[in-house]
Amino acid sequence: MMNNINVILARSMVASFPRVATCSKRLTSSLSSEAVRQNHLFDIEQKKQKESVGRIEKIQIEYEGPTDKATLTMNKHISTPFDCAKHLGERIADQSAVALLNNDTLWHMHKPLPDSCKLQFLHYKIPQPTAVNKIFWRSCSFILGAVANAAFKDTVKVQLHSFPSPNVRSGSFVYDVQLDLADWKPTEKELKVLSIEMIKFCQQSHAIEHMNVSTELALDLFRNNTHKYQQIPDIAAHNNGKITLFRAGHHIDISRGPMVTNTNHLGRVTIANVIKLNTDVPGGPIYRFQGVALPKSIMLNHFAFGLLEERARNLNPARIPGSQESFEEDNSFVAQVTA
Amino acid sequence: MNQAEISKLVSQLRVRVNPRLRKLKSAGGPEARLDKLRKTVTALIKHERIELNYPRADESRMYAERLISDAIRYGDCHRETMEMADFWLIEKQLVHKLFKVLAPRFVNYSTAYTRMYTAPSVYPEVVKRAVLELRGNPYPSLVPDMHNNRNLIHNVLLDEAKKAYRTQKYEEIAAKIDAAEKSVSEEARK
Numbered sequence: 001m002m003n004n005i006n007v008i009l010a011r012s013m014v015a016s017f018p019r020v021a022t023c024s025k026r027l028t029s030s031l032s033s034e035a036v037r038q039n040h041l042f043d044i045e046q047k048k049q050k051e052s053v054g055r056i057e058k059i060q061i062e063y064e065g066p067t068d069k070a071t072l073t074m075n076k077h078i079s080t081p082f083d084c085a086k087h088l089g090e091r092i093a094d095q096s097a098v099a100l101l102n103n104d105t106l107w108h109m110h111k112p113l114p115d116s117c118k119l120q121f122l123h124y125k126i127p128q129p130t131a132v133n134k135i136f137w138r139s140c141s142f143i144l145g146a147v148a149n150a151a152f153k154d155t156v157k158v159q160l161h162s163f164p165s166p167n168v169r170s171g172s173f174v175y176d177v178q179l180d181l182a183d184w185k186p187t188e189k190e191l192k193v194l195s196i197e198m199i200k201f202c203q204q205s206h207a208i209e210h211m212n213v214s215t216e217l218a219l220d221l222f223r224n225n226t227h228k229y230q231q232i233p234d235i236a237a238h239n240n241g242k243i244t245l246f247r248a249g250h251h252i253d254i255s256r257g258p259m260v261t262n263t264n265h266l267g268r269v270t271i272a273n274v275i276k277l278n279t280d281v282p283g284g285p286i287y288r289f290q291g292v293a294l295p296k297s298i299m300l301n302h303f304a305f306g307l308l309e310e311r312a313r314n315l316n317p318a319r320i321p322g323s324q325e326s327f328e329e330d331n332s333f334v335a336q337v338t339a
Numbered sequence: 340m341n342q343a344e345i346s347k348l349v350s351q352l353r354v355r356v357n358p359r360l361r362k363l364k365s366a367g368g369p370e371a372r373l374d375k376l377r378k379t380v381t382a383l384i385k386h387e388r389i390e391l392n393y394p395r396a397d398e399s400r401m402y403a404e405r406l407i408s409d410a411i412r413y414g415d416c417h418r419e420t421m422e423m424a425d426f427w428l429i430e431k432q433l434v435h436k437l438f439k440v441l442a443p444r445f446v447n448y449s450t451a452y453t454r455m456y457t458a459p460s461v462y463p464e465v466v467k468r469a470v471l472e473l474r475g476n477p478y479p480s481l482v483p484d485m486h487n488n489r490n491l492i493h494n495v496l497l498d499e500a501k502k503a504y505r506t507q508k509y510e511e512i513a514a515k516i517d518a519a520e521k522s523v524s525e526e527a528r529k
Binding site: 124125127128129130133136168169170171292294295298300304307308310311314 | 483485488490491492493495496497499500503504
């Protein structure tokens with residue numbers, strides 16, 4: 001049925017795959033060879049980093065919840081805030097979007113803890129959720145990249161460019177993608193298919209993993225993506241020569257982070273529009289993918305969400321990538337006015 | 340047609356009234372059941388928020404609602420209401436609270452005077468628990484405030500969408516006024 005509707009989007013590209021290392025040949029066959037290569041490198045590096053910890057030392061984590069306190073003895077450079085949350089209860093592990101260390105540092109939930117510290121967990125309904133919202137928006141952009149990367153047929157060449165610093169007030173999250181389509185205006189049905197792909201990807205409940213890698217490895221990982229390849233040295237220069245990578249499912253991307261814990265934190269998702277941008281980036285036209293999403297824990301009636309979808313169709317005012325710009329934040333050229 | 344309108348004889352409660360009353364496993368019969376309920380109603384009026392087993396909470400909620408509703412309807416000079424208050428409130432200082440504090444608080448309410456939540460039960464226990472509270476109590480809310488906290492992500496998005504819509508409308512109005520002025524000045528030139 002979908003073949004009639006659109007010639008561009010491949011419906012079955014995003015299927016549920018277990019990790020590359022564990023899955024059978026039959027399942028990997030529909031993954032692109034590039035994704036297999038990247039995940040292989042990622043797995044090797046992850047294993048190497050785990051082995052380099054050496055003798056296991058213990059750290060004391062003081063958890064401060066809204067009503068209760070606890071002290072946990074965890075493993076240095078191995079245990080993550082998510083492990084602490086699992087000790088404290090399923091509910092805390094499920095609802096926490098990001099950890100707060102010593103009341104000042106936002107910490108990705110799957111990033112190992114380096115030292116003894118005070119620990120708090122933040123979710124979407126706390127009284128001051130601005131930071132959590134921003135992290136949620138960044139994760140949405142990241143997942144949108146994963147969907148855009150996988151949703152097209154093999155005949156369309158897709159290269160992810162970057163996403164701007166997350167700004168919830170702009171009404172939509174954004175990913176700028178290079179497609180070798182001359183002038184593509186997505187139909188309603190194509191947008192619907194994209195949205196469904198994103199929902200399906202989120203429902204697969206991929207943990208969003210985190211890893212810091214050297215510039216050389218990052219260059220090797222993204223050697224087939226000209227844009228990321230060019231951005232990496234600049235990003236590393238602002239980040240002590242390290243590149244921060246995130247992985248959800250089989251999708252790997254650069255971002256400063258932090259991200260939310262799991263892709264299943266996204267509830268309502270819509271990819272609202274894809275707009276061709278006016279830029280001088282070499283290699284082909286850049287399209288801006290825009291969407292709007294809400295966390296699973298926040299319910300909104302369909303009329304109100306319809307208003308948000310309507311607004312997300314307008315072009316997002318975030319900075320448009322050009323051939324000359326400075327890459328400071330993550331993977332993203334920093335808009336001069338970050339909200 | 341000389342019948343009185345039955346619906347006006349007793350105050351209509353704003354909570355659901357069970358068609359069959361619960362026995363609440365009282366060994367002493369109906370009297371013991373009423374004793375149990377009196378204790379709960381007294382505790383509710385005294386503490387304004389209590390946690391207890393669900394059936395007892397649901398049962399005593401109806402009696403508390405009726406008591407407050409009568410207190411508002413008839414006031415403290417009505418003998419029957421005073422007798423009911425005397426019966427239901429074991430601690431007699433709470434009779435003053437009922438007429439002087441709660442009746443004025445709830446007089447303009449269009450909703451029920453109490454609120455009930457199901458409470459979680461800790462695993463080996465399987466009994467359904469509930470929290471029963473008077474509205475307008477001084478404690479912090481049990482459920483997160485999803486409406487007034489404008490920092491929550493859906494509220495931020497909705498507020499910005501509203502702003503964008505208004506700017507668009509103002510622009511349209513301004514364009515209309517400009518067009519009207521133009522046509523007026525052109526006519527004047529002729």
